[in-house]
Amino acid sequence: MTQVFVHHLLRSRVILKLIGSVVLLPVPLVVAAGETLTVVEREIDDLKAVFATVRSKDRIEARVRTPGTIVSLKVQEGAQIQAGQQLALVADPKIALRIKSLDAQVVGLEARVQNARVEFERVEQLRVRGVSPQSRVDQLKTSFDVAANELKSARAERLVVEEQIAEGKVLAPAAGRVLKVPVTEGSVVMPGESVATIAANQYVLRLELPERHARFMKTGDGVIIGPRGLSKAVSLATSSGTITQVYPELQGGRVLADADVPGLGDYFVGERAVVWISTGKRATIIVPTAFVFNRHGLDFVRVVGEKGDAFDVVVQVGQSIPSSSKSADIEILSGLKVGDILSRTEGK
Numbered sequence: 001m002t003q004v005f006v007h008h009l010l011r012s013r014v015i016l017k018l019i020g021s022v023v024l025l026p027v028p029l030v031v032a033a034g035e036t037l038t039v040v041e042r043e044i045d046d047l048k049a050v051f052a053t054v055r056s057k058d059r060i061e062a063r064v065r066t067p068g069t070i071v072s073l074k075v076q077e078g079a080q081i082q083a084g085q086q087l088a089l090v091a092d093p094k095i096a097l098r099i100k101s102l103d104a105q106v107v108g109l110e111a112r113v114q115n116a117r118v119e120f121e122r123v124e125q126l127r128v129r130g131v132s133p134q135s136r137v138d139q140l141k142t143s144f145d146v147a148a149n150e151l152k153s154a155r156a157e158r159l160v161v162e163e164q165i166a167e168g169k170v171l172a173p174a175a176g177r178v179l180k181v182p183v184t185e186g187s188v189v190m191p192g193e194s195v196a197t198i199a200a201n202q203y204v205l206r207l208e209l210p211e212r213h214a215r216f217m218k219t220g221d222g223v224i225i226g227p228r229g230l231s232k233a234v235s236l237a238t239s240s241g242t243i244t245q246v247y248p249e250l251q252g253g254r255v256l257a258d259a260d261v262p263g264l265g266d267y268f269v270g271e272r273a274v275v276w277i278s279t280g281k282r283a284t285i286i287v288p289t290a291f292v293f294n295r296h297g298l299d300f301v302r303v304v305g306e307k308g309d310a311f312d313v314v315v316q317v318g319q320s321i322p323s324s325s326k327s328a329d330i331e332i333l334s335g336l337k338v339g340d341i342l343s344r345t346e347g348k
Helices: 093-129 134-167 211-216
Strands: 017-019 022-024 035-038 041-063 068-073 086-091 169-171 176-180 194-210 222-225 239-246 254-260 272-288 292-295 298-304 309-314 316-321 329-334 341-344
Touching: 041 169, 041 176, 041 316, 086 194, 093 134, 194 211, 194 222, 194 239, 194 272, 211 254, 211 272
Parallel strands: none
Antiparallel strands: 017 022, 035 341, 041 194, 041 272, 068 086, 086 169, 176 194, 194 254, 222 239, 222 272, 239 254, 272 329, 292 298, 298 309, 298 341, 316 329
């Protein structure tokens, strides 16, 4: 069997490829007018891809203030709510009965106060004429004051009961998205029970990395977020963010950090996203993907020689370099050296 030797093109710029039983030797190409690029070595972040989870900065419970039965539930899971919005109404049938009782007491006390006032005024007139003694006047004055104070107390107690009815309205403590509604209409609740769990304020990405990467992470470092997996549109767009907090305690051999990323408002709480973070620096060759093309399952670049001729050179590509810019880059592991000139021509 004929052996085909492939000489590395870093030195010879010759490609031998076996197609069936034919050995092809490339012929130097004439460089057409096009974009060129001089290969240089760049120091880049050694990126590591990890999964991050969308979390809310604050998780608040909308709680019941008075005991009773939920007669109206005006919120459901996933709803976007505003601060002060009514979520539910809690009512207690005993409160209505108590108000009726207080109303009856107020009516009776009003009549009692009116009667005490009339008697006091009559005795006061008699005292002026010298018919009634002063002791009788003082006695009726005291009775009138007691009745008036009891009326004020009954009215104040009725206001307290009315406030309990107002407190039956469960209001949203902050704006956000409702995560959980553990009750239904007709549920009996006690003071302090939760009607809804709200993810308030903005969302953050919670990163979990092995503890060996803890020394590389610090507040202010940038992160790159990959395309959303739950998005309907097929897009390779990425976005960038910043690490805002690195937690000082390791949990399960992992370091936790929060990253602030704009545009997380429509994400689901608990949704996972691919995030690239830096775990150090390294030197490598990076070229735009537009200079790399594929032929017969191999990756090629077009290298310009000293005399202006060009050869298609096989290269071994590495990982794509995530970038928030429109141009995409790729790492070249072998096949190129610093100083090589690449050509980007049409009709590869």
